[in-house]
Amino acid sequence: MSQTILHHSVTTLRGVGEKLRLRLSEIGIYSLEDLLFHFPLRYQDRTRVTPIGALTDQVDAVVQGDIKGAAVTMGRRRTLVVQIGDDSGLITVRFFHFRQTQVAQFKTGGRVTLFGTPRRLAGKVEMVHPEYRLGDEANLLEPALTPVYPTVSGLGQNTWRKLCGQAVALLTKSPPDDLLAGVTEDTITLPEAISFLHNPPPSASLEQIQKGTHRAQIRLALEELIAHQVSVLGVRDNERRFIAPVIGRDSSLSQALFTSLPFSPTDAQNRVGEDLSHDLAQNHPMLRLVQGDVGSGKTLVAAKAALDTIASGYQVAFMAPTELLAEQHFSTLQSWFAPLGKPVAWLSGRIKGRARAEVLEQLANGEATVVVGTHALFQEDVQFQRLGLIVVDEQHRFGVHQRLALADKGADGQHPHQLALTATPIPRSLAMVAYGDLDCSVIDELPPGRTPVTTTLIDHDRRDAVIKRVGAACRDGRQAYWVCTAIEESDSLHMEAATATLETLSAALPDVTIGLVHGKLKPADKANVMARFKAGSLQLLVATTVVEVGVDVPKASLMIIDNAERLGLAQLHQLRGRVGRGAIESHCVLLFRPPLSMTAQERLKVMQDTHDGFVIAEADLRIRGPGELLGTRQTGLAQFRVARLPEHEALLLTAHNIAQQLHQQDLPRAQALMTRWAGPRADFARV
Ligand code: ADP
Numbered sequence: 001m002s003q004t005i006l007h008h009s010v011t012t013l014r015g016v017g018e019k020l021r022l023r024l025s026e027i028g029i030y031s032l033e034d035l036l037f038h039f040p041l042r043y044q045d046r047t048r049v050t051p052i053g054a055l056t057d058q059v060d061a062v063v064q065g066d067i068k069g070a071a072v073t074m075g076r077r078r079t080l081v082v083q084i085g086d087d088s089g090l091i092t093v094r095f096f097h098f099r100q101t102q103v104a105q106f107k108t109g110g111r112v113t114l115f116g117t118p119r120r121l122a123g124k125v126e127m128v129h130p131e132y133r134l135g136d137e138a139n140l141l142e143p144a145l146t147p148v149y150p151t152v153s154g155l156g157q158n159t160w161r162k163l164c165g166q167a168v169a170l171l172t173k174s175p176p177d178d179l180l181a182g183v184t185e186d187t188i189t190l191p192e193a194i195s196f197l198h199n200p201p202p203s204a205s206l207e208q209i210q211k212g213t214h215r216a217q218i219r220l221a222l223e224e225l226i227a228h229q230v231s232v233l234g235v236r237d238n239e240r241r242f243i244a245p246v247i248g249r250d251s252s253l254s255q256a257l258f259t260s261l262p263f264s265p266t267d268a269q270n271r272v273g274e275d276l277s278h279d280l281a282q283n284h285p286m287l288r289l290v291q292g293d294v295g296s297g298k299t300l301v302a303a304k305a306a307l308d309t310i311a312s313g314y315q316v317a318f319m320a321p322t323e324l325l326a327e328q329h330f331s332t333l334q335s336w337f338a339p340l341g342k343p344v345a346w347l348s349g350r351i352k353g354r355a356r357a358e359v360l361e362q363l364a365n366g367e368a369t370v371v372v373g374t375h376a377l378f379q380e381d382v383q384f385q386r387l388g389l390i391v392v393d394e395q396h397r398f399g400v401h402q403r404l405a406l407a408d409k410g411a412d413g414q415h416p417h418q419l420a421l422t423a424t425p426i427p428r429s430l431a432m433v434a435y436g437d438l439d440c441s442v443i444d445e446l447p448p449g450r451t452p453v454t455t456t457l458i459d460h461d462r463r464d465a466v467i468k469r470v471g472a473a474c475r476d477g478r479q480a481y482w483v484c485t486a487i488e489e490s491d492s493l494h495m496e497a498a499t500a501t502l503e504t505l506s507a508a509l510p511d512v513t514i515g516l517v518h519g520k521l522k523p524a525d526k527a528n529v530m531a532r533f534k535a536g537s538l539q540l541l542v543a544t545t546v547v548e549v550g551v552d553v554p555k556a557s558l559m560i561i562d563n564a565e566r567l568g569l570a571q572l573h574q575l576r577g578r579v580g581r582g583a584i585e586s587h588c589v590l591l592f593r594p595p596l597s598m599t600a601q602e603r604l605k606v607m608q609d610t611h612d613g614f615v616i617a618e619a620d621l622r623i624r625g626p627g628e629l630l631g632t633r634q635t636g637l638a639q640f641r642v643a644r645l646p647e648h649e650a651l652l653l654t655a656h657n658i659a660q661q662l663h664q665q666d667l668p669r670a671q672a673l674m675t676r677w678a679g680p681r682a683d684f685a686r687v
């Protein structure tokens, strides 16, 4: 094999001693080939000088000009401020950390070259801590794009450039195995593609690279996506090898549930229920995701599967990501199951001591047939007598590994069936990446009688008018949510924001009964407030985003979301889904504080324009990128290295098909792909 040199340790390179070797090994880089596949995260364009007047906000650039003046200001912190000008404009440069000698360097009339990130504020341009060189000859220009590598503390960009540069120099002499040979038709060889990304030639266009459309990127992104799909198939195969209990369909229990309901299931619910019955009747674990927009009635579909499972003599664990949502499921399922003689058990992190021991005992001896809970169900000491089905609601909040942790809890070496529910209708491409191990059913129909929600954007300046409108609506017999957000994701900050809002609203609307619910409330108090709101004795509910998922009060028809610009699209969509559940026409007001960033503007506009969860999810993917959309923002190193979504969405289907082919016909090659792209870094499929 030609590529043996590439399997040599990084220590064969100049400048790599024991210390650096250790540091690299910590992030999974051992061999020269590992270095080759450590690709830049992005590139800087230092190939040309940009006139100050042509700088774009937040786009790194090289600037050249004359020093117009420098001074140390003593505001909140000591700052060195330098004014620099060229023919096209002026820029202000600020240094917060500087030495006295630096102040003297910036002599008025001298020439300076800067490289940094410009910020445009109120017609002015600023750079904070740019790189700079002084003098006429000063030059920060490079002939080609400058790569910026993903890194960890203590490893500078220069180190990466030197190391990767040395590895790239070996490419022609000893190219890495072309693992896609004969599988795809390449327009660029693997060494060419690798070398392009590490050292883009002067002709390379940053714009094209940013779009991800260069042949080199496509070649490598495809390989990476294939590697990912191969590992997802492996996870799935592994799970499928286990034996699962065979569950009879349409038990008398589930039929009794349907008879007891005041409504009939929608066609979509019936169709998805049919998918589940089919899967459950197999003797290997069902791995299915049910996708359905908020309010589409996923709970009922899961409940039917649960009752059939119980009727066949097995237990069911129903898991939700937040306490409030779990409580909601608990009360829904309890009201459906208890009359059928199947009471529901409850387990959350807050259940402790004797109470917890009792629940654990009942699960272990089989006395409890259904349990609803939070993450607490994952815990090692939770044992089941005959676990047959796991239902995981809002799957995107959990990782694949958490779901699989429960899969080990079956009895007699059997594995339970798995049903994941998600209201975040993620685009198909992303579903393949995130839930590639799951079969997918979609509830694409809402129960009849829902009314669309009218959404309005209102400037925070007019908050008082909105409060009046809420008061009038409540006096009119309507119920409303007032959702508060905090700047940071923290329970106590959310609570503060909500508490302050409660005070304002109580003062402004003394005749309206107002309740408060937030994440720090005791479960009993929370349940109490929710019950009063549901019963109508509270007219207005001030809440943090804890009401985001699952809360179901059909009579509430008005929702105000304060500082809506702080929330992501998925969250806004979920929140808005709390209204429009009854027959009354519903309204959602998004209160925002200007100035809005471009992305915030775009998000709010999407909310105003559409209700379609899929359209919203596509927009979310476009605006935010997949990491955040899945709620699992990954560290730079654990992300895809070359592939990007949605840019490379079009490659996914091809990648999936090739992965399937390799998985079935060429396992060694599939394995080699996984090793190359996942390496020892992380378990690849655990997105
Ligand atoms: P989601 O898919 O958002 O989890 P839920 O399961 O919470 O939705 O259902 C939302 C509401 O719709 C609940 O009050 C539920 O009882 C009701 N529901 C479910 N299916 C139907 C149906 N076929 N007809 C009328 N109402 C339904």
Ligand code: MG
Pocket: 298, 299, 393, 423, 550
């Ligand atoms: Mg739900």
